[in-house]
Amino acid sequence: MDDWGDAVAIRNGNFTRGQRAIWIIPVTALTTIGGLSVLIFYAIAFGARLPILKHPLHKLIIFMFSFNVTSGLILYGIGFVDPNSPACHTGVFVVTAGITGDYCTSFAIYFLLFHSLVLHARRSQFMENAILSFPIGSALVFAFLTIGGTGPMDRDGACWVRDMLGWRAIVTYTASAFFAVSTMIMGVFIIRSLVPRLPLADTLRVPQSGMLSVGNTMREDTNVITKRLVWYPITTLICVGGGALVDVAGGKWGMVVGEQLLMGTGFINSIGFFAFDPTFRSVAKALLEEVNSLETAFAPPPDMYHHTMDPRYAGNRKEEIELEWERRRVQDAYWGVKVARSMKGLLKRAARV
Secondary structure (H helix, E strand, O other): OHHHHHHHHHHOOOOOHHHHHHHOHHHHHHHHHHHHHHHHHHHHHHHOOOHHHHOHHHHHHHHHHHHHHHHHHHHHHHHHOOOOOHHHHHHHHHHHHHHHHHHHHHHHHHHHHHHHHOOOOOOOHHHHHHHHHHHHHHHHHHHHOOOOOEEEOOOOOOEEEOOOOOHHHHHHHHHHHHHHHHHHHHHHHHHHHHHHHHHHHHHHOOOOOOOOOOOOOHHHHHHHHHHHHHHHHHHHHHHHHHHHHHHHHOHHHHHHHHHHHHHOHHHHHHHHHHHOOHHHHHHHHHHHHHHHHHHOOOOOOOOHHHHHHOHHHOOOOHHHHHHHHHHHHHHHOOHHHHHHHHOHHHHHHHHHO
């Protein structure tokens, strides 16, 4: 079947799957490394049991990079499978879920910010669950659309949706375009809502405090947030949307460029996360503060029953000191704290970026 697929590609004047697979190895590796770096960073933060991670924004970011890494690796892998095999059908199912999940997660992140910063509405538990369920549910819906429509493509015999301009593809493209455009519109409203409040906000805020606060002034925070609001949807539009269009309409070399763009989404998103996203600095700062607080934690006095003689414990009852010491001992045992302590220098640099 592989020979048949290559024969179709050569007959139609296209590069074979093997040739294209070699060319996208670097960008696949970068996307995998970038996405895994973000996921490992969050794994350490969750391992430290940071309270700020309860916010759904962090879970959505984890969803986005999980979609990036999974779809990238599977997209690379299906280039080597029999296009009529169950592995092909399953692979296209997963890749479609990952690509559309990326769009939907970006949309959910912006809706969460829009709901909070523009509508000033209270976030209920039901709404939080709905926002977290939306990317996964939408990804599965679009993935199920591929059932019965996958196999060897006419243009190169590779494993993918057989008809690149069929109703399945058109529905997916239309929905993805809707989510991308809606995301950008919400971004515009968020930026417009932040700018007029800058002078007043600076008189009321505590510098570098809060979920999205990384600067000493609201203007600094707005600048960083604006970069993120621009980065993610533009990346999605260019890499995923633009990559798909170039792949379909660009001919022989369009397939190569389109695949490079599709595979590079996770890497470019990871650059945006570490360079512009205020949540990275907020989590890094929280990890650093947790490590510092445990390193300076008071130890119990030699004689707990005479603790009142020690000025460090003035006003504290024996039971309160014992509970605090136990809490810090348990917190210090979390594996995330141990890892964070070993990378304290990196956390200091990240918190200052």
